[in-house]
Amino acid sequence: MTTDHPMTNNQSREFVLVVDDNPTNLSLLRQVLKEAGFQVRLAEDGKSAIEQVERALPILILLDVQMPVMDGFETCTRLKDNPKTRDIPVIFMTALSDISNKLKGLSLGAVDYITKPFEQQEVLARVMVHWRMHKLTQKLQHLTETLEEQVAERTASLQQAQIRLVQQEKLSTLGELVAGVAHEMNNPISCLVNNIPEAKEHISTLLQALALYQSEVKQPSALLQQSLEDLDLEFVAEDLPNLLGSMHLSTDRIKEISLALRTFSRIDNTSKIPFDLHQGLDSTLLILQHRLKALGKRPAIQVIKQYGVLPLVECYPGQINQVFMNLFANAIDALEEANQQLGIEENRENPNCITITTSLKDQQMVEIHIADSGIGMSEDIRSRIFDHSFTTKGIGKGTGLGLAIAHQIVVEKHQGHIDVYSQLGRGTTFVLTLPIHGQFG
Numbered sequence: 001m002t003t004d005h006p007m008t009n010n011q012s013r014e015f016v017l018v019v020d021d022n023p024t025n026l027s028l029l030r031q032v033l034k035e036a037g038f039q040v041r042l043a044e045d046g047k048s049a050i051e052q053v054e055r056a057l058p059i060l061i062l063l064d065v066q067m068p069v070m071d072g073f074e075t076c077t078r079l080k081d082n083p084k085t086r087d088i089p090v091i092f093m094t095a096l097s098d099i100s101n102k103l104k105g106l107s108l109g110a111v112d113y114i115t116k117p118f119e120q121q122e123v124l125a126r127v128m129v130h131w132r133m134h135k136l137t138q139k140l141q142h143l144t145e146t147l148e149e150q151v152a153e154r155t156a157s158l159q160q161a162q163i164r165l166v167q168q169e170k171l172s173t174l175g176e177l178v179a180g181v182a183h184e185m186n187n188p189i190s191c192l193v194n195n196i197p198e199a200k201e202h203i204s205t206l207l208q209a210l211a212l213y214q215s216e217v218k219q220p221s222a223l224l225q226q227s228l229e230d231l232d233l234e235f236v237a238e239d240l241p242n243l244l245g246s247m248h249l250s251t252d253r254i255k256e257i258s259l260a261l262r263t264f265s266r267i268d269n270t271s272k273i274p275f276d277l278h279q280g281l282d283s284t285l286l287i288l289q290h291r292l293k294a295l296g297k298r299p300a301i302q303v304i305k306q307y308g309v310l311p312l313v314e315c316y317p318g319q320i321n322q323v324f325m326n327l328f329a330n331a332i333d334a335l336e337e338a339n340q341q342l343g344i345e346e347n348r349e350n351p352n353c354i355t356i357t358t359s360l361k362d363q364q365m366v367e368i369h370i371a372d373s374g375i376g377m378s379e380d381i382r383s384r385i386f387d388h389s390f391t392t393k394g395i396g397k398g399t400g401l402g403l404a405i406a407h408q409i410v411v412e413k414h415q416g417h418i419d420v421y422s423q424l425g426r427g428t429t430f431v432l433t434l435p436i437h438g439q440f441g
């Protein structure tokens, strides 16, 4: 649409209001303006002009000075006093010679004047100038609004990008570090795991040989006798296999942790792969083990697993583990905070629980509930937890990114949902819903 000519605007509700007590003037101006394509409304005095303006705003007012009931000056003053009508441009119509009227009109806020008797070309030229000004103002207003919208949109998308960056950086540095450590631990652990059974065997052979030696050599020398007494052979023979047994168990445990670290830190961002979510939950819990133990006033945190039968879920395992990590870390924080508000006895009576329930929702979706019996949250907090940088934790403790990242991973990357139910003082439940078959994301 071009804005160069009012004709093109015939359909719109834009109109020029002409105010004059002289019917001849009115009909003349009406005709000139209509021919130029403007819609025109008429008023015969200031009072009815103001009434009309209150019903619908004209884009321009042509206002006669001398009129009965309310003259042009008073009409103009009233229009300028009203914030709703203040910005409508007013052009006075005054006699050619009347300099003082022209000046007074302009001082009251008129944008221009037209001299009587009317010169058709002049009237049109002046009206066109102001019509164009009006169009320009409209355009500017529109541009300002669009610009504001664009700035808001851009800010939001920058924030999203920032979350993504932080997430990727966290993931890759942490992931690489952990994967590297897990990898380096692998060789020494294998060495222990493989050699301990052999050491056990050697020792038992040695002990047997020693026993045989003892039974056959009836008269050992004094030196040998002394050495066997110092050794306390009976005790060593009993204790050594136990020692080796517990070392064996410990190495198994280290192996388990190293495996969990490697599962947890999978940095596979290129394509989704079938993943056992229970394995993800378990490896994340294993990494957080140290935070589940009793600490100060806080008794140990009990983890209750109610795992259903789940198919493998196509996802980015490293990212899903990161979601679990954020949810567990928040649950532990919430339990810690609840414990801080109670005495040791009260804490003993209220066990700290994190309950994990998994189930198949339907043929397409799985559901994971992570519930804690921690501090809970108010409705006001609950409505903001997914906001970028929203945290209720102290400086240096929380960045407020954990859930924003979790939301992005679940919703954007995996087309899932993340819901939260919470009661202040009672606890919180997060519900993750993930599609079994991943789409591109």
Ligand SMILES: Nc1ncnc2c1ncn2[C@@H]1O[C@H](COP(=O)(O)OP(=O)(O)OP(=O)(O)O)[C@@H](O)[C@H]1O
Binding pocket: 326, 330, 331, 334, 372, 374, 375, 376, 377, 381, 385, 386, 390, 391, 392, 393, 397, 398, 399, 400, 401, 402, 403, 404, 427, 428
């Ligand atoms: N399980 C929960 N119980 C109670 N409040 C919670 C729970 N999980 C999250 N919140 C609230 O939501 C806020 C935002 O959580 P989010 O994980 O995004 O950030 P954070 O834990 O404060 O910091 P970060 O995770 O970056 O270290 C928390 O500060 C807390 O107030």
Ligand SMILES: [Mg+2]
Binding pocket: 326, 329, 330, 398, 401, 402, 403
């Ligand atoms: Mg957090």
